[in-house]
Each structure stands twice: as structure tokens, then as C-alpha cells.
Amino acid sequence: MSGYQDKIKEVALRLLKDGSVDMVIGFRKGTLPMMNEPCFIRRPEDVHQLVWDSNCGINLANYLTDRKEKIAVVAKGCDSRNIVTHIIENKIKRENLHIIGVPCQGMVDKRRIISEFGDTLLDVADDGENLKIKIHGSEKSLKKTDVLQSNCAACIHRNPVLFDELAGELVPEQAGVDRYAEVNRVEAMSPQEKWQYFEDLLSPCIRCYACRNACPLCYCPTCFVDESRPQWVGKSQDPIDIRTFHFLRAYHCAGRCTDCGACERACPVGIKVRQFTSKLNKDAFEMFGWEAGMTLDERPPLDTYKPNDPNDFIK
Amino acid sequence: MNLMEHMGIEPGRLQFSWISSAESTKFVDVVKTVTASVKALGPNTTYNKQAVKVA
Ligand code: SF4
Ligand code: SF4
Numbered sequence: 001m002s003g004y005q006d007k008i009k010e011v012a013l014r015l016l017k018d019g020s021v022d023m024v025i026g027f028r029k030g031t032l033p034m035m036n037e038p039c040f041i042r043r044p045e046d047v048h049q050l051v052w053d054s055n056c057g058i059n060l061a062n063y064l065t066d067r068k069e070k071i072a073v074v075a076k077g078c079d080s081r082n083i084v085t086h087i088i089e090n091k092i093k094r095e096n097l098h099i100i101g102v103p104c105q106g107m108v109d110k111r112r113i114i115s116e117f118g119d120t121l122l123d124v125a126d127d128g129e130n131l132k133i134k135i136h137g138s139e140k141s142l143k144k145t146d147v148l149q150s151n152c153a154a155c156i157h158r159n160p161v162l163f164d165e166l167a168g169e170l171v172p173e174q175a176g177v178d179r180y181a182e183v184n185r186v187e188a189m190s191p192q193e194k195w196q197y198f199e200d201l202l203s204p205c206i207r208c209y210a211c212r213n214a215c216p217l218c219y220c221p222t223c224f225v226d227e228s229r230p231q232w233v234g235k236s237q238d239p240i241d242i243r244t245f246h247f248l249r250a251y252h253c254a255g256r257c258t259d260c261g262a263c264e265r266a267c268p269v270g271i272k273v274r275q276f277t278s279k280l281n282k283d284a285f286e287m288f289g290w291e292a293g294m295t296l297d298e299r300p301p302l303d304t305y306k307p308n309d310p311n312d313f314i315k
Numbered sequence: 316m317n318l319m320e321h322m323g324i325e326p327g328r329l330q331f332s333w334i335s336s337a338e339s340t341k342f343v344d345v346v347k348t349v350t351a352s353v354k355a356l357g358p359n360t361t362y363n364k365q366a367v368k369v370a
Binding site: 183186187191192193194195196197198234238240241243247250251276279280283313314315 | 316317318319320321322323324325326330331332333345348361362363364
């Protein structure tokens with residue numbers, strides 16, 4: 001981990017000093033354990049703030065939208081795919097970016113750690129393989145691969161797909177993981193069970209929109225949930241309004257979502273927001289052989305027509 | 316449609332059709348089959364927002 005961190009600092013310092021970028025977007029330590037926060041470094045003397053470990057789950061592509069200056073950005077596998085999506089959707093210019101790719105070993109599920117150790121954690125340190133958890137009076141070590149975020153545990157694109165330089169050696173991609181296990185489990189239910197499953201899933205939702213705000217795809221100047229003329233969806237806590245918000249937002253991410261897990265990570269009440277997008281990701285893959293953000297050279301299936309597009313649902 | 320059914324809308328309740336303004340008979344057929352299949356499913360009790368009751 002510290003190897004990555006040193007390299008990121010070294011690259012950031014070089015780029016800021018020689019003036020090839022105006023700003024570096026990376027992570028710095030947050031005020032609480034496991035809460036690294038995005039930071040925007042503009043001066044070489046601030047480069048020392050940059051960190052890298054397995055608590056950098058926030059998707060930095062989210063901070064690139066419509067930026068005009070020259071930016072260096074730290075990007076793990078999923079971020080790089082969202083950067084590709086941003087370029088394809090004209091939200092950022094490739095030539096304005098210097099992408100510092102970070103081959104990723106997965107991000108830690110902070111909720112799992114907190115539920116196991118309580119929220120009185122003093123420190124969580126990452127040595128690459130293990131997490132050292134410090135609580136009052138004791139220390140415990142956990143294997144990192146046992147406590148990954150669920151999307152990371154099933155990730156098959158850990159290496160950045162687009163980068164100008166790398167912060168470390170490429171990592172082997174995971175094989176034999178089932179990305180759609182949860183979707184398949186819900187698919188096997190009856191309509192009534194499915195309805196109830198999502199009813200229970202969403203019942204704690206407070207409609208804070210943290211999931212939307214964390215999502216790099218959600219860059220509309222005015223989100224449909226904030227419109228009031230016309231008002232597309234009720235603004236109340238009625239379960240139907242909550243559900244409508246969630247499935248409509250998911251549709252906006254169809255064929256674009258890279259399953260970075262930013263939404264789930266951001267949710268203050270721990271809702272598995274990915275239950276919606278995972279279904280669309282599976283559909284995009286099965287119907288169009290499409291995984292979002294893998295290449296700059298192909299238009300996404302939902303903005304092109306192909307004669308063999310599946311259309312059996314139109315009667 | 317897949318996501319709608321994934322979250323518990325019964326198959327058959329949501330249908331899509333493409334009908335040209337010249338295809339009057341297709342229009343009638345589609346209306347008939349849609350009403351028949353929705354009637355068979357019965358009233359929509361789930362995805363249905365109850366109006367707020369004002370005392
Ligand atoms: S989804 Fe993949 S690339 Fe993204 S943080 Fe998780 S393991 Fe890393
Ligand atoms: S972050 Fe969680 S609580 Fe907030 S709107 Fe999204 S799902 Fe609901």
C-alpha cells in the first residue's frame with residue numbers, strides 16, 4: 001500500500017511542479033478511521049496529504065464532471081471505467097486528464113468492521129494483506145480479503161482500463177467470482193416475494209440522496225427528483241415514492257454503471273442500493289454483451305441502434 | 316420492463332407495443348389481449364400510491 005502511496009505522491013509532485021496539471025485529485029486521510037476523503041491538491045507543498053489504502057472507495061470520476069482545467073486524477077479500476085464513460089458522454093476531455101492508474105486490491109466494507117468492533121475504533125491501518133484494527137486497549141488483525149465490499153469481492157476489472165501511468169504493478173484479475181449471485185437470488189423469487197424484498201430493503205431510506213450524490217453518473221444539472229415543474233415523482237416518504245426514486249435513478253444508470261459501489265458506501269442507513277443497478281448490469285451484459293466503461297471506441301448500447309438489438313418485449 | 320418485474324411487478328401487467336396509426340386491427344387486438352391479461356392478474360395492489368387522506 002505504501003508503495004502505491006509513495007508513487008502517487010511522486011507523480012503528483014512532478015506534475016504540479018512542471019506545470020503539466022493545475023490540480024491533482026486524490027485521497028487524504030479523513031477525520032474518522034476508514035473515511036478517507038477526496039482532496040484537490042493545487043500546490044506542490046500540499047502533496048504530502050495524499051494517501052492510498054483500502055478505504056479509498058469513493059469514486060473520483062464524480063469530481064471531474066465538466067471540469068475545464070488540466071487535472072491529474074487517481075483512478076482504480078472502477079474509477080477509470082467511469083472516466084471512460086465521462087469521456088464518451090462529453091463530460092470531460094481526455095486531453096485534459098492525466099490518469100494515475102491504481103491497480104486495485106479491493107476496498108474494505110467499513111460497515112462490516114464497525115458492526116464487529118463498534119464505532120469506537122481508534123485506527124484501522126492497512127498493510128496490503130491485513131487490516132490492523134485498534135480499539136481501546138487492544139489490537140486485532142483481519143485478513144483484508146475477508147472484509148471487502150461486496151462489489152469488490154466480485155470485481156473482475158481491478159486494473160485501470162485507461163491510464164497515463166501506473167502507481168504499481170498490474171494485479172491479477174479475480175476469476176470464478178459470481179457477479180450476479182444476489183440478482184439471481186432475487187430473480188428466483190415470486191413476484192410477491194420480490195415486492196416484499198424491495199419493500200423491506202427500502203424501508204429505512206430517508207431520501208437523503210447521498211447515493212445519488214456519490215454516483216459519478218448522476219450529473220444532471222437538475223435531477224428528476226428535484227424537479228417540481230413537472231414533478232416526476234412524489235417527494236414524500238411514502239414507500240411508493242421511495243421506490244419510484246430508486247428504480248428511476250437505476251434506469252438512468254442502465255448500461256453506464258460500473259458497479260463501483262459508491263452508492264452503497266455513501267448510504268447512511270446501509271441500504272443495498274446496488275440491488276437495482278446490478279440487475280441492469282446483468283441485463284446489459286446478457287442482452288448486449290456490454291460492460292460499461294471498458295473502451296473509448298464503442299458507443300454504449302443504449303445510444304445506438306443495431307438491427308439485432310433484442311426487442312421481443314415489444315408485442 | 317425487466318427491472319420492473321425484478322422488483323415485483325407481475326409479468327403481464329406492464330406491456331409494450333408498437334402500433335402504426337394505420338394498424339387499426341392490431342390496435343384492437345393489443346387492447347383486447349392487454350385488458351384480458353391484466354384482468355386475469357386482478358387489481359394492482361402493490362405499485363399503487365394511496366391518495367393522502369385529509370381529515
Ligand atoms: S470495484 Fe474493483 S476496482 Fe473498484 S474498488 Fe472494488 S475491487 Fe477496486
Ligand atoms: S443514501 Fe440511502 S437513505 Fe439516502 S436516499 Fe440513498 S438509499 Fe435512501
